[in-house]
Amino acid sequence: MTYPHRHPTADHVEKKGIPVHEHTSTGHRTPPASHRRITVTPPEQQPPAVSVWATAQTSPATQRKDRYSPDSTAHPAKMLPAVAAHAIAHYTQPGDLVLDPMCGIGTTLVEALHLGRRAIGVEYEPHWVTVTQTNLDLAHHTNATTIAGRVVHGDARQLSTLLPADLHGQVALVVTSPPYGPSTHGQVSTGTAGVHKHHHRYGNTLDRGNLANIGHHRLLAGFTRILTHTAVFLRPGGHVAVTLRPWREHAELIDLPSHILTCGRQAGLIPTERCVALLARIAENDLVARGSFFQRDFIRKQRNNGLPLHLIAHEDVLIFTKPTTSKATAEKGTPQLQFRDSVHAPLAAA
Numbered sequence: 001m002t003y004p005h006r007h008p009t010a011d012h013v014e015k016k017g018i019p020v021h022e023h024t025s026t027g028h029r030t031p032p033a034s035h036r037r038i039t040v041t042p043p044e045q046q047p048p049a050v051s052v053w054a055t056a057q058t059s060p061a062t063q064r065k066d067r068y069s070p071d072s073t074a075h076p077a078k079m080l081p082a083v084a085a086h087a088i089a090h091y092t093q094p095g096d097l098v099l100d101p102m103c104g105i106g107t108t109l110v111e112a113l114h115l116g117r118r119a120i121g122v123e124y125e126p127h128w129v130t131v132t133q134t135n136l137d138l139a140h141h142t143n144a145t146t147i148a149g150r151v152v153h154g155d156a157r158q159l160s161t162l163l164p165a166d167l168h169g170q171v172a173l174v175v176t177s178p179p180y181g182p183s184t185h186g187q188v189s190t191g192t193a194g195v196h197k198h199h200h201r202y203g204n205t206l207d208r209g210n211l212a213n214i215g216h217h218r219l220l221a222g223f224t225r226i227l228t229h230t231a232v233f234l235r236p237g238g239h240v241a242v243t244l245r246p247w248r249e250h251a252e253l254i255d256l257p258s259h260i261l262t263c264g265r266q267a268g269l270i271p272t273e274r275c276v277a278l279l280a281r282i283a284e285n286d287l288v289a290r291g292s293f294f295q296r297d298f299i300r301k302q303r304n305n306g307l308p309l310h311l312i313a314h315e316d317v318l319i320f321t322k323p324t325t326s327k328a329t330a331e332k333g334t335p336q337l338q339f340r341d342s343v344h345a346p347l348a349a350a
C-alpha cells in the first residue's frame with residue numbers, strides 16, 4: 001500500500017488556469033515567495049484526491065511552533081493544524097471566508113490566514129477568546145498579511161445574533177470540532193505524588209453554556225442548533241468539515257460520528273464525504289502512532305481486562321455540503337434520531 005505524502009488537490013490554487021503547488025498538506029509553513037520552488041503539474045498528471053489525509057507527518061508541537069502562543073498549550077482539545085489546513089486548502093480558494101463557531105485557540109482561523117483566506121470564529125470561554133486573538137495577531141505579524149481574522153465571544157447556539165447579517169451566504173467553509181470525550185483530553189506530568197492529569201477542562205465545569213459540560217444528548221441538540229445557524233452563513237454549495245472521533249464511556253463505544261451525521265441532516269446539510277485525518281505518521285512500512293500517555297494507558301488497561309481495543313490513530317472528518325437549491329434542502333433525509341434540548345426551543349432549519 002502506498003500513501004501520498006502530499007495531497008495534490010489540496011496543494012494547488014488555480015492561477016491563470018494552471019495549478020501551482022503552494023504548500024504541503026502536512027502542516028509545513030509555506031516558505032517566503034522569494035524562496036519558493038513552484039512546481040507546475042498538468043491536471044491530468046495529478047494523482048486523485050484521497051480520503052485519507054496525511055496530517056501528522058510532523059508532531060503537533062512542530063506544527064504549532066512559532067504559529068501559536070504558549071498559552072495555547074493548555075487547551076484540552078486542540079485540532080491538529082494540518083487537519084484544518086488540509087480542509088481549507090481542499091475546499092476553498094484564496095480570499096474565501098472560513099468560519100469556526102467553536103474555535104478554541106483559533107486553529108481554523110490561524111491556518112486560514114496563513115493560506116490567504118479570511119476567517120471568523122466564535123468561542124464561549126473568554127480565556128480561549130483571548131488566546132485566539134493573540135494567535136490571530138501572531139499570524140498577522142509573522143505572515144505580514146493584511147487579511148482580516150476575527151474572533152467573537154459568545155454562545156454559538158445563538159450564532160445568528162453574534163455575527164453580522166451581511167455575512168449570510170458568504171462562508172465557503174466551516175471547519176469545527178465539538179467538545180467530546182473528556183477522558184481523552186489533557187496532559188500529564190509525573191512527580192513524587194505520582195501521575196497528575198492537567199489541562200483537561202475547558203473552563204468552569206458547572207457552566208452549562210459550554211457544550212462540554214452537558215450530557216451527550218444535549219451536546220447533540222446544541223451542536224444541531226449550531227450547524228443550523230451555521231448553514232445560514234454558508235454559501236450555497238459551501239462545505240462544513242467536522243472533525244471528531246468516537247469515545248468510550250465505561251468501555252461502551254459512543255459512536256459520535258454517526259450521531260453528528262444525523263445532526264448535520266437535521267440542520268439541512270447533505271453529508272457528502274467521510275474522510276480520515278491521520279494522527280499517526282506514515283513511515284516507510286508502517287504507521288507510527290502519536291497517542292498520548294492517557295490514550296496508551298487506557299488501551300493497555302482495557303487490553304489487560306480482556307477488551308481488545310486499538311490505539312486511535314485518526315480522526316473522522318465528516319464533510320457536509322449546503323444544498324445549492326431550496327428544493328434540495330426540502331428533500332433532505334429524514335432524521336433517524338431526535339435529540340432532546342430542554343434548554344432551547346427547536347430552531348427552524350435554514
Ligand SMILES: C[S@@+](CC[C@H](N)C(=O)[O-])C[C@H]1O[C@@H](n2cnc3c(N)ncnc32)[C@H](O)[C@@H]1O
Nearest residue numbers: 077078079102103104105107124155156210211
Ligand atoms: C474541541 S474544542 C475546539 C478546539 C479548536 N478546534 C482548536 O483547535 O482550538 C471545542 C470548543 O468549543 C467551545 N465551546 C463549547 N461550548 C460552546 C458554545 N456554546 N459556543 C461556542 N463555543 C463553545 C469550547 O470552549 C472549546 O474551546
